[in-house]
Amino acid sequence: MRLAWALALWSALAFGQARVPAEVVDAFHAALRNKDTAAALSLLDRGLLVFEFGAVDPTVEAYAFRHLPFDMDVAVATRWKLETRRVGGEGNDRSVLSTYRVTGTQSDGRPIDLTMLETVLLRRSGDAFRIVHFHWSTDDPAFLERARKQRSQEPAR
Amino acid sequence: MKVPALFLVLALGAGAARAGHDAIDVDRSMKRHAGQVTALGEPDGEGRIYSFRARRLPAAPDFVANELRGWRLTMLAGQRFAQAFEVQGNMGLEIVVGPLDGPLNGIAVNDVFVLEEIAIERAARQ
Numbered sequence: 001m002r003l004a005w006a007l008a009l010w011s012a013l014a015f016g017q018a019r020v021p022a023e024v025v026d027a028f029h030a031a032l033r034n035k036d037t038a039a040a041l042s043l044l045d046r047g048l049l050v051f052e053f054g055a056v057d058p059t060v061e062a063y064a065f066r067h068l069p070f071d072m073d074v075a076v077a078t079r080w081k082l083e084t085r086r087v088g089g090e091g092n093d094r095s096v097l098s099t100y101r102v103t104g105t106q107s108d109g110r111p112i113d114l115t116m117l118e119t120v121l122l123r124r125s126g127d128a129f130r131i132v133h134f135h136w137s138t139d140d141p142a143f144l145e146r147a148r149k150q151r152s153q154e155p156a157r
Numbered sequence: 158m159k160v161p162a163l164f165l166v167l168a169l170g171a172g173a174a175r176a177g178h179d180a181i182d183v184d185r186s187m188k189r190h191a192g193q194v195t196a197l198g199e200p201d202g203e204g205r206i207y208s209f210r211a212r213r214l215p216a217a218p219d220f221v222a223n224e225l226r227g228w229r230l231t232m233l234a235g236q237r238f239a240q241a242f243e244v245q246g247n248m249g250l251e252i253v254v255g256p257l258d259g260p261l262n263g264i265a266v267n268d269v270f271v272l273e274e275i276a277i278e279r280a281a282r283q
Contacts, residue, residue, distance in 0.1 A: 041239035
């Protein structure tokens with residue numbers, strides 16, 4: 001059984017088989033962690049819409065310009081442990097709903113320890129699934145308050 | 158084409174836009190600068206374009222000569238969206254990319270890009 005699974009995985013990798021939706025989500029996070037901007041962008045549909053802690057990026061270009069760099073910085077500085085995942089949808093439209101335990105340390109030494117809730121919608125385009133929607137939120141009220149303040153006060157880096 | 162929405166983003170200024178994972182205050186993972194194409198460079202004899210002029214977003218002083226040499230340029234909009242190039246050099250805001258990643262043909266005035274102080278890992282994408 002293990003051999004069959006390994007052969008299936010090997011053939012998928014060897015012959016470039018398209019990723020399933022959950023793998024696309026994981027690949028996006030890996031690209032951020034690896035500081036690979038082009039790889040992260042390549043997984044996004046040109047019709048992307050992002051809801052992120054009360055902020056809206058109405059286009060993929062807006063997300064790429066405004067928030068992807070910050071998301072990359074956070075991905076590099078933190079550890080995201082997948083806790084739950086539910087995949088759904090059918091045909092060309094799929095969903096991947098995940099929760100992560102995010103831990104790390106902020107610039108000033110304060111610890112990061114929160115639950116991140118992530119909704120990802122994907123659409124098949126050609127032979128590949130691409131992300132058409134992200135929605136991130138968290139259970140941490142202090143984080144949400146900081147996000148609200150920063151949205152109205154702070155300049156971008 | 159989503160240029161109007163992107164223009165709105167740029168017109169609003171990045172200052173009004175910050176939120177998201179960045180509510181976590183972490184160190185930058187690398188130096189980066191954003192910019193917008195203002196003019197395309199002259200094509201070579203075979204029509205290949207390897208340079209362009211730009212303006213910085215948000216506005217900032219011009220880059221020092223060859224400050225960006227070896228940096229990674231990634232297009233964030235337009236026909237070459239998600240394509241990465243290695244900067245061969247720069248004179249102020251005129252940016253020249255090397256030939257290894259192919260020419261820039263397809264980029265257009267107003268396309269937005271990011272410059273990051275990191276090498277391109279070409280093997281990883283082949």
